[in-house]
Amino acid sequence: MNEPTGVAADAATSIFNLPDYRVISASLSPDGGRRVIVETDQPPGCPTCGVVASRRKERRFQRIRDIPVAGPVEVLWSKYRWYCEEPACERLSFFESTAQVPRRARSTGRLRDQLVDAVIRSGRAVSETAAAFAVSWWMVRVALNEACFLTLPDMDQLSPRMLGIDEHRFRSVRYFQDPESKAWTRFEPWMTTIVDLDTGQVLGVVDGRDHKGVGDWLFARPLAWRLAVQVVAIDPSAAFRKALRMWLPRTAVAVDHFHLVSLANQAVTETRQNLSQQVKGRRGRAVDKAWAHRMLLLRGGDTLSCRAALRLEEVFAADDPTGTLQAVWQVKEQLRVLLRTGSLDDAAAAKIELEELVKKAARPETNRLYRTVCRWWKEIEVLIITGATTGKVEANNTAIKNIKRTARGYRNPDNYKSVILLRSAVRTAA
Numbered sequence: 040m041n042e043p044t045g046v047a048a049d050a051a052t053s054i055f056n057l058p059d060y061r062v063i064s065a066s067l068s069p070d071g072g073r074r075v076i077v078e079t080d081q082p083p084g085c086p087t088c089g090v091v092a093s094r095r096k097e098r099r100f101q102r103i104r105d106i107p108v109a110g111p112v113e114v115l116w117s118k119y120r121w122y123c124e125e126p127a128c129e130r131l132s133f134f135e136s137t138a139q140v141p142r143r144a145r146s147t148g149r150l151r152d153q154l155v156d157a158v159i160r161s162g163r164a165v166s167e168t169a170a171a172f173a174v175s176w177w178m179v180r181v182a183l184n185e186a187c188f189l190t191l192p193d194m195d196q197l198s199p200r201m202l203g204i205d206e207h208r209f210r211s212v213r214y215f216q217d218p219e220s221k222a223w224t225r226f227e228p229w230m231t232t233i234v235d236l237d238t239g240q241v242l243g244v245v246d247g248r249d250h251k252g253v254g255d256w257l258f259a260r261p262l263a264w265r266l267a268v269q270v271v272a273i274d275p276s277a278a279f280r281k282a283l284r285m286w287l288p289r290t291a292v293a294v295d296h297f298h299l300v301s302l303a304n305q306a307v308t309e310t311r312q313n314l315s316q317q318v319k320g321r322r323g324r325a326v327d328k329a330w331a332h333r334m335l336l337l338r339g340g341d342t343l344s345c346r347a348a349l350r351l352e353e354v355f356a357a358d359d360p361t362g363t364l365q366a367v368w369q370v371k372e373q374l375r376v377l378l379r380t381g382s383l384d385d386a387a388a389a390k391i392e393l394e395e396l397v398k399k400a401a402r403p404e405t406n407r408l409y410r411t412v413c414r415w416w417k418e419i420e421v422l423i424i425t426g427a428t429t430g431k432v433e434a435n436n437t438a439i440k441n442i443k444r445t446a447r448g449y450r451n452p453d454n455y456k457s458v459i460l461l462r463s464a465v466r467t468a469a
């Protein structure tokens with residue numbers, strides 16, 4: 040490092056603390072604002088030949104945006120043009136630049152770092168960050184895009200073993216009118232996230248939730264990358280299965296535990312609603328035990344406390360004279376047992392038991408659930424052997440929903456994707 044010879048930094052420079060700069064003047068304006076003028080603390084090298092310059096030409100003042108230093112400050116850089124004195128160099132003169140303020144930059148590196156930190160690590164909204172640092176919304180976006188470019192790992196260099204694919208809706212449904220035909224089309228802004236199940240890192244975010252988006256993304260990966268993937272966990276979506284058969288034909292597909300249990304819970308809820316209509320001719324109310332304890336019905340039967348289990352018995356005794364709701368509840372519990380088995384033999388035995396319970400319940404809701412289980416049996420077997428579930432994708436989707444909530448709905452999908460990828464990369468590295 041080159042230290043300015045024998046001179047300790049003056050007070051203003053050490054307080055301002057911007058690397059490669061010294062403060063040459065600080066003044067108060069009548070309206071209470073503070074203005075700091077800085078210049079570089081050592082002669083720059085020529086950008087073409089690298090020879091350090093010694094003769095200055097003219098200077099000009101450039102306003103640079105910086106972080107607040109004990110409150111907002113206006114920073115002016117007294118920026119010189121230098122002569123290049125190297126005879127072999129074709130460049131005659133150049134304006135100086137520094138690591139903090141590279142060529143063409145109009146803000147300091149420490150400001151850009153703090154903007155990215157506020158959005159990515161602290162989870163603040165882009166607009167809020169812009170207001171806090173008194174910069175434009177665009178400037179925060181540009182800093183984020185730059186950080187994406189610099190810090191996101193090259194995904195093709197990673198070799199994930201297990202992938203999870205799951206969808207989420209990133210904003211509410213919109214309707215667009217065709218100006219000519221006046222026809223309205225419904226637009227559902229869905230996005231699909233692809234996650235490395237071992238590390239939990241989001242590898243990709245693609246538009247839509249059909250086989251095309253995921254298929255194009257997989258197709259863009261090198262062949263070796265695709266061959267290294269052993270298992271992919273998906274929710275029971277035929278579209279994803281189709282994309283996987285095309286692009287990862289040799290990869291085992293597991294259907295996700297969480298989604299199957301939520302289908303079973305849906306069957307319980309629909310049965311409860313339909314029974315209420317059939318028996319009472321109306322929707323459930325707080326006076327109905329089955330309605331009052333509707334969440335209790337959805338909880339895992341083996342996780343209930345003694346008191347909760349007693350309450351559940353009361354619900355069945357008081358509100359389920361035919362035993363139908365209880366039969367459906369048992370189907371749900373049996374499916375959970377099935378998904379927890381550790382071997383294919385145990386799973387097959389649990390499936391036979393499930394079939395009997397479905398026959399006993401004799402409800403359209405559980406018949407449909409059983410048909411789904413049969414249709415996805417191969418994928419359920421993969422789940423039981425590998426334990427690959429999209430739980431980590433779900434955790435990411437929750438984080439993604441929080442990103443969306445702090446930003447009050449992103450309008451531009453690309454902005455949204457970059458924040459998702461960056462935040463996930465930061466979290467994985469941490």
Ligand SMILES: [Zn+2]
Nearest residue numbers: 085088123128
């Ligand atoms: Zn030069």
